[in-house]
Amino acid sequence: MTRSRGTSMEGFAIHILWFSLFSILVISSAVDTITATQFIRDGETIVSTDGSFELGFFKPGNSMNRFVGIWYKKISIVTVVWVANRDIPLVDSSGILTVTNRGILTVINGDDSIIWSSNSTRSSQNPVAQLLNSGNLVVRNGNDNNPENFLWQSFDFPCDTLLPGMKLGINLETGIDRYLSSWKSNNNPSMGDFIARIERRGFPELVLMKGSVVLGRNGPWNGLWFSGTPNLRPNPIYKYDFVYNQKEIYYSYEMLDTTVITRMVLDQNGRSQRFIWIDRTQSWSLYLSTQTDDCDNYATCGAYGICNGGKSPKCGCLKGFEPKFQEDWEVADWSNGCVRRTQLDCQNGDGFLKHSGIKLPATRNIWYNRSMTLEECKIVCLRNCLCVANANVDIREGGSGCLLWFGELIDIKEYNQDGQDIYIRLASSEIGQVGSSRKKQVLYIAGSILLVVMLLLGLCLTLYLRRKNKLQRQGRLGHNLERNDTNECQKDPELPLFDYATIAKATNNFSVSNKLGEGGFGPVYKVTIV
Structure with missing residues (x-):
């Protein structure tokens, strides 16, 4: 019996040894995948096939806690782009990452307790977890590489980083809401105070929130960019898009230059920034920030x-409006905003005043139609006494679509260039006053310009005439000096000079009656000059 037990134990040990060797061989031959028959321990990793990303256990900063995450493989600074168990850390290095037969990823601690798991409602066959070259960790059926059939993917559950190909927004069919959430600190990847997400109430726009409080927003998409981010422009590095249809609402970007490494990050201070890796300096360089000044605060x-x-x-106040409490504005307290100088008169007719180059107001209380023209939009607004403003949905090719605002207009920013047009509703009498004031201003400016031009012309004419007279005097003096060629004239340029006709007339045509005498230099005549 003892011999038999010993043989049995030896056989079991050999079986375990072969299984361990088999697992090692599988991991070494398929470095980007985990299957249901294998797992990775703390200290082991898998790497995407092109070597761009690596997945394994890590500790952030000087923390002693351990997390499962994904980071860049090819750059010198450890930069984590996704964390699995961000809110429930491991306290030691006993962690294991595995995938079940049901296609569920799990993180297990030393007590065999599951501290984190993915979720999937789809049936699975030979499930495989694979780290793709995009940095996306996916769970799929063994022979199915169709992204539409993935059982689960990390791109649906972002942390603080948006990578190329990721979607920031909502799947209206599945209900998945993909949003960015900041880390608490450099040492703690758990969910921080700030969230960047697509706000779908009214017309969709990207907003920054702290809890339930809106801190900032990018404005609605106008076909080219978010109206509050005119610095977002076509570039040779990446292209971006905003998709809004019956299935999805999301923002995403793709690389045009695949040699460039870039990421968009929501940091611990609530700043949404894009960085580019500079290989020469081995550092991340800030390429773009959505917050440019205090006017980006909501x-x-x-x-x-x-x-x-x-x-x-x-x-300042929009034209036709004035501070609600003037004394507050005088001490730079603008929080109470502005009110109309003249109330709307819906029955007797209102009008619209155009404002150009702005970030459109918040779109929570809004109605929209993406096929109407701007003129149709204005008519619809005037027919509704609660409508206070209108604008195009899309500014491309002359503009299309209709946005209608109801209630107070909040969070408007003015740009020196770019921006978008909006038409603010005012009482007809107020539009007349604004128009009259604008006309007076234009006339005043035109009159001032005309006066300045006339003064300049007068000054130029005066200088010209003075120079002309001076040249004429200098010309006559030179001519007379040549004719007389006398030293006395050269010594005294102020000596009066007379032409021949004047002298002939003064001497009565050299009359004998005017002759006084004659000397060695010829006759001398008496002259009479009138």
Whole structure:
């Protein structure tokens, strides 16, 4: 019996040894995948086939906690782009990452307790977890590489980083909401205070939130860029897009130059920034930031206020409006915003005043139609007494679509260039006053310019005439000096000179009656000059 037990134990040990060797061989031959028959321990990793990304266990900063994450493989600075168990860390290096027969990824601690797992409602066959070259960790059926059939993917659950190919937005069919959330600190990847997501109430736009409070927003998409990010422009590095249809609403970007490494990050301070890796300096370089000045803070100037970071003070009221509390504005408290000078008169007719180069107001309380023309949009707005403004949905090819605002207009920013047009509803009498004031201003400017031009012309004419007279005097003097060629004239240029006709007339044509005498130099005549 003892011999039999010993043989049995030896056989079991050999079986375990072969299984371990088999697992090692599988991992070494398929470095980008995990199957249901294998797992990776702390200290082991898998790498995407092109070597761009690596997945394994790591500790952030000087923390002693351990997490499962994905980071760049080819750059010198460890930069984590996704974390699995971000809110439940491992306290030691006993962690294991595995995938079950049901296609569920799990992180297990030393007590065999599951501290994190993915979720999937689809049936699975020979499930495989694979780290793709894009940095996307996917769970798929063994022989199915169709992205539409993935059982689960990390791109659907971003942390603080948006990579090329990721979608920031909502799948309207599955309900998956893909948003960025900041880390708490460099040492703690758990969900921080800030979230960047697509706000779908009204017309969709990208907003920055702290809890339930909106801190900033990029404005609605106008076909070319978000109206609050005119610095987002076509470039040779990446292309971007905003998709809004019956299935999805999302923002994404793709690389044009695949040699460039770039990422968009929501940091611990709530700043949304794009970085590019500079290989020469071995560092990340800031390429673009969505927050450029204080006017990007939500509702800085209150209702019907307009913010311009290049002016002082930066806050003003829209034309036709005035500060709600003037004494507050005088001490730079703009929070209460502005009110109308003249109330709307819906029954007797209102009108619209165009404002150009702005970030459109917040779009929560809005109605839209993507096929109407701007003129149709204005008519619809005037027919509804609650409508306060309108604009195009899309500014391409002359503009199309209709946005209608109801309620107070909040968070308007003015740009010195770019931006978008909006038509603010005002009482007809107010539009007349604004128009009259604008006409007076134009006339005043035109009159001032005309006066300055006339003064300059007068000055130029005076200088010209003075120079002409001076040249004429100099010309006559030179001519007479040549004719007389006398030293006395050369010594005294102020000596009066007379031409022949004048002298002939003064001597009565050299009359004998005027002759006084005659000497060695010839006759001398008496002259009479009138």
